[in-house]
Amino acid sequence: MEPPMTKPPQSPMSPALPPPLSLLAESMLAQEIHTTQTQLGDRSTYVGMSDIGAATECLRSAAARKLASPNTQPHIIPPQHVGSILKRHLPLHRGHWQEAGITDALTRSGHRLIPQLEISATFHGVPIKAHLDITLIHEAPTPVIRVLELKSNGHLPETLYTSNEVQLYGQIGLLESTWHRPRCSLRDEDGQPVFTRKTFPEAARLLFGIDLPSTPEGVAIEGWVLSISMADAKAFGPYTPNRAMLGICCNTAADLWQAGNAIKAGLLTLDDLPYCQGFHPLCDWCDANATCPKFRPMRVDGMPVDLGPAHAADLDQLAGLKERKLAIEGDIAAIEGRIRTAFQRIAAVSDSMARDWITAGRHRFRVASIPGRQTIDQASLQEELQALTGDPQTATDILERARKTGQPHERLFISPINGKGE
DSSP states (O other): OOOOOOOOOOOSSOTTSOOHHHHHHHHHHHHHHHHIIIIIOOGGGSEEHHHHHHHHHOHHHHHHHHHSOGGGOOSSOOHHHHHHHHHHHHHHHHHHHHHHHHHHHHHHTTOEEEEEEEEEEEETTEEEEEEEEEEEEEOSSSOEEEEEEEEEOSSOOSSOOHHHHHHHHHHHHHHHHTTTSSOEEEEOTTSOEEEEEEOHHHHHHHHHOOOOOSSSTTOEEEEEEEEEOSSOEEEEEEEOOOHHHHHHHHHHHHHHHHHHHHHHTTSOOGGGSOOOOSOOGGGGGOTTGGGOGGGOOOEETTEEOOOOHHHHHHHHHHHHHHHHHHHHHHHHHHHHHHHHHHHHHHHTTOSOSSOOOEEETTEEEOOOOOOOOOOOOHHHHHHHHHHHHSOHHHHHHHHHHHOOOOOOOOOOOOOOOOOTTO
């Protein structure tokens, strides 16, 4: 009698379950909606500090984001859109995970802090809210309140975006100006109120049992933007409350609120609003760039040009190659750093003062000092020429005659098309 045939092992994945990357993208979008509703509430009913920061750089983009409902996210994402969604949303969600980890680390280290403190205010009838990522409270000998705004970055920036600075100025400005007014609220992770409508000293007393001054005089309030990548971090600050910057924030909030109301009433369209001019790296991430006037389409016989699949495939491939190039350049820099460190460590105990070669497998390497590139300081040269000729205009004319301009060249710009905010 033959043994019964065994059934092949069943895949643990349900046929109805989407592929892993699609599942991840859909889950991230769903979590974004949930987080917005539980922690930030209905964002269409107020102007947030991130909205104000965005509006300082592009009012059109900020208005489009305010008008777009988060509940319009599709439940099923087309496969061709999964990659772009992950690239845009992974840094945001990584920031949330980092925020939770940093908050936990600071709390376990004994620091008093309030996560996601909400401060409400009204300016000329415009409702404004600030959500402070982390608010640290140091009680003695002089009270210090430190606001940390966390940003998740693929690469640490050399300088802050204007939107980040404006957002932080608005946060610490509202904290100082509403210190003695019941404007502070806090929710737990499920969105349930911990307290509402408290002054900041009342909130500190309720949470930690400490007494802060009833006015902000004598209290050091400072703000920092903490930029965090996967392997490094950089702090920008300290920023201190500035009434002029708070005024700019409030006026920008009013502009954004009025623009949104005018668009809803049919008095304006998005394209009537000012938009970011020139090159800006955030344009590629803008949800409303699909029809932005900045990207005016080339027309032939009055019709916008839309090339066929072959050119679209070329652009997709080229964009992918450029991204891989950036990733490869980052990997090269990291590996070079490790090898350079190894060389310096060995050279420090070497028998020779010369920088000889070191063998490793099929290759050998050494680190050599290369002279810096020589350039001409035009300001110093102009001063020298002016001293020799005794005439500023003659010195300027000499410099102009000696200046050489290279041949013009062409550069290909590629920008992704996003339509979520339309």
